[in-house]
Amino acid sequence: MIILFGAMLLLLFSGMEIGTAMGFAGMIYILISWFGPTPIALTTIAQNFVYGIDSFPFLAMPMFILAGGLMNEGGVTHQLVRFSQALVGHITGGLGNVSVLANMIVSGMTGSSVADASATGAVMIPAMKREKYPPEMAAAIIGASATIGPIVPPSIAFVIIGSMTGTSIGRLFIGGAVPGCLMGLMLLITNYFVTKQKGLIPERRFDGKELLRSAREAVLSILMPIFVIGSILFGIATPTEAAGVAVAYAFFLGFIVYRKLTLRSTFEVLKRCAVTTASVTFTVAGAAVISWVATDEQITLKMTEGLLSITSNPVAILFIINAILFILGFPLEPLPLTMMLIPILFPVVIKLGIDPVHFVVIFTVNTTLALITPPVGATLYIVSALGQTSVSKVSRAIIPYLIGLIVALVIITVWPGLTLWLPNLLMK
Amino acid sequence: MRWNRVSERIVAVAEIISALFLLLIAGLTIAQVVMRYVFSYPFTWTEELSIAAFIYLGFIGIGVAYAQGRHLWVDAFVGMLPASLRKVVDGIVLGLSSAFLLILIVLMIRVMIVTSKVGITTAALQLPRAVIYLSLPMGCILFLIQVVRRFWGLGRTQ
Numbered sequence: 001m002i003i004l005f006g007a008m009l010l011l012l013f014s015g016m017e018i019g020t021a022m023g024f025a026g027m028i029y030i031l032i033s034w035f036g037p038t039p040i041a042l043t044t045i046a047q048n049f050v051y052g053i054d055s056f057p058f059l060a061m062p063m064f065i066l067a068g069g070l071m072n073e074g075g076v077t078h079q080l081v082r083f084s085q086a087l088v089g090h091i092t093g094g095l096g097n098v099s100v101l102a103n104m105i106v107s108g109m110t111g112s113s114v115a116d117a118s119a120t121g122a123v124m125i126p127a128m129k130r131e132k133y134p135p136e137m138a139a140a141i142i143g144a145s146a147t148i149g150p151i152v153p154p155s156i157a158f159v160i161i162g163s164m165t166g167t168s169i170g171r172l173f174i175g176g177a178v179p180g181c182l183m184g185l186m187l188l189i190t191n192y193f194v195t196k197q198k199g200l201i202p203e204r205r206f207d208g209k210e211l212l213r214s215a216r217e218a219v220l221s222i223l224m225p226i227f228v229i230g231s232i233l234f235g236i237a238t239p240t241e242a243a244g245v246a247v248a249y250a251f252f253l254g255f256i257v258y259r260k261l262t263l264r265s266t267f268e269v270l271k272r273c274a275v276t277t278a279s280v281t282f283t284v285a286g287a288a289v290i291s292w293v294a295t296d297e298q299i300t301l302k303m304t305e306g307l308l309s310i311t312s313n314p315v316a317i318l319f320i321i322n323a324i325l326f327i328l329g330f331p332l333e334p335l336p337l338t339m340m341l342i343p344i345l346f347p348v349v350i351k352l353g354i355d356p357v358h359f360v361v362i363f364t365v366n367t368t369l370a371l372i373t374p375p376v377g378a379t380l381y382i383v384s385a386l387g388q389t390s391v392s393k394v395s396r397a398i399i400p401y402l403i404g405l406i407v408a409l410v411i412i413t414v415w416p417g418l419t420l421w422l423p424n425l426l427m428k
Numbered sequence: 429m430r431w432n433r434v435s436e437r438i439v440a441v442a443e444i445i446s447a448l449f450l451l452l453i454a455g456l457t458i459a460q461v462v463m464r465y466v467f468s469y470p471f472t473w474t475e476e477l478s479i480a481a482f483i484y485l486g487f488i489g490i491g492v493a494y495a496q497g498r499h500l501w502v503d504a505f506v507g508m509l510p511a512s513l514r515k516v517v518d519g520i521v522l523g524l525s526s527a528f529l530l531i532l533i534v535l536m537i538r539v540m541i542v543t544s545k546v547g548i549t550t551a552a553l554q555l556p557r558a559v560i561y562l563s564l565p566m567g568c569i570l571f572l573i574q575v576v577r578r579f580w581g582l583g584r585t586q
Contacts, residue, residue: 017490049532
């Protein structure tokens with residue numbers, strides 16, 4: 001077990017592709033078993049590579065990636081940002097509030113933090129700079145609000161973890177709604193104080209006509225998340241089917257209503273999304289090998305005993321896990337963290353009697369923060385590039401927002417009801 | 429030089445194939461919804477076919493992702509190494525990756541031979557499992573080409 005994990009970490013940190021590194025570690029584990037009493041066939045690795053991704057719920061992942069790509073390319077995101085601007089642009093904290101709100105609405109569709117940051121940042125960062133926001137602050141606000149993406153439904157992260165662990169994706173989606181709003185609220189509060197302290201007063205006035213106009217233009221776009229979430233919620237469609245409908249609707253809006261998509265650009269989006277999908281899929285395949293080794297080694301049992309010897313309080317255990325995840329989040333990104341740790345941690349946590357939905361929400365909120373913690377954070381890089389400022393400046397400017405998000409994470413961790421109330425109410 | 433061109437071609441073709449698989453998945457999923465809710469006549473085979481397309485997409489596309497530098501990897505630590513040491517580490521990693529992919533290809537072909545002898549098929553389409561398994565060695569060969577190419581490039585830029 002220690003050899004396996006050590007080998008995996010060493011290979012990962014040497015820069016090996018993640019799926020390959022996990023498969024390789026699995027192979028070493030099997031080779032060692034040949035010297036023991038129960039040798040294992042090497043073909044197990046190849047079979048696990050395929051079994052790991054041989055599941056229908058997983059198909060929601062490429063569909064949501066594609067829907068997000070089509071919406072950004074097709075101008076849907078742009079409409080939503082304009083609408084948020086008209087709605088809350090005049091309140092103190094002005095465009096900062098807009099960014100948070102726009103990200104919450106947009107994330108209701110793309111389900112990925114990096115996609116949200118690039119889509120809303122492209123519109124909002126220049127707008128904030130025009131209103132005298134320092135560039136690093138504009139970038140920091142976008143980066144921090146984009147972390148809500150994978151929490152508010154739908155969420156690609158929930159699809160991946162749900163499929164890996166057999167947790168209901170519908171329940172996860174609904175479970176993310178309230179924690180996502182809490183994160184948004186914490187960011188709005190933080191933003192209020194930060195902008196007030198910097199003396200940034202919004203220049204725009206509330207304009208009823210503008211609100212009406214942007215609402216009319218955006219109404220078709222706003223219908224989309226409502227439709228997707230509603231159909232999953234009321235059991236009309238499976239997450240995969242809902243994602244398929246989202247793809248069709250995004251294409252319809254971009255191609256026929258807003259006329260931003262052409263057949264050519266649609267194919268470019270398809271190509272880009274296909275490659276994104278493949279890079280995730282291959283690592284999921286590799287993670288299946290680690291999952292299998294964890295079962296074979298009875299790691300769950302050993303780790304559960306180990307954790308219980310420290311404390312039997314579930315909240316304390318969750319805090320230990322949170323601390324580990326947060327520290328690992330500095331050098332690592334959410335997906336590697338998920339692939340490496342979910343196969344090992346999830347069974348342990350379930351054995352300890354923690355609700356799977358609650359745990360997955362905590363895990364996802366925590367790992368998303370890895371996107372905005374230096375030195376490695378994809379969102380941090382994107383917003384710095386969009387704001388034409390340095391990563392280190394943005395890293396400093398993002399600290400108050402990061403603290404707000406950590407407070408949200410702590411509340412989500414200690415209060416299971418916050419996450420579980422809505423899915424328990426709406427779903428059996 | 430010529431090999432570079434060939435490899436670029438392969439990547440471009442694989443990228444288009446991946447995009448078509450994604451299009452197929454989207455089309456099947458939407459068709460499934462339409463058939464069930466509009467005509468209340470659900471297909472039984474769409475699910476199986478779209479999963480197969482998804483598996484193919486995953487394995488065929490990884491080589492493309494790698495060639496474009498869009499695969500998932502951890503750059504925080506190798507980025508801190510001095511250039512000379514970095515080269516050594518990269519070399520070892522590329523060598524080990526190639527070895528692993530080669531072994532994976534051989535293993536999967538063995539699994540394919542066994543399953544096709546036994547004649548295992550999928551439930552609805554009666555598609556031989558071996559056809560689905562074929563995606564792994566095919567994808568790994570594409571991936572391997574890119575890894576070897578990078579390995580080669582490492583030695584050339586002394």
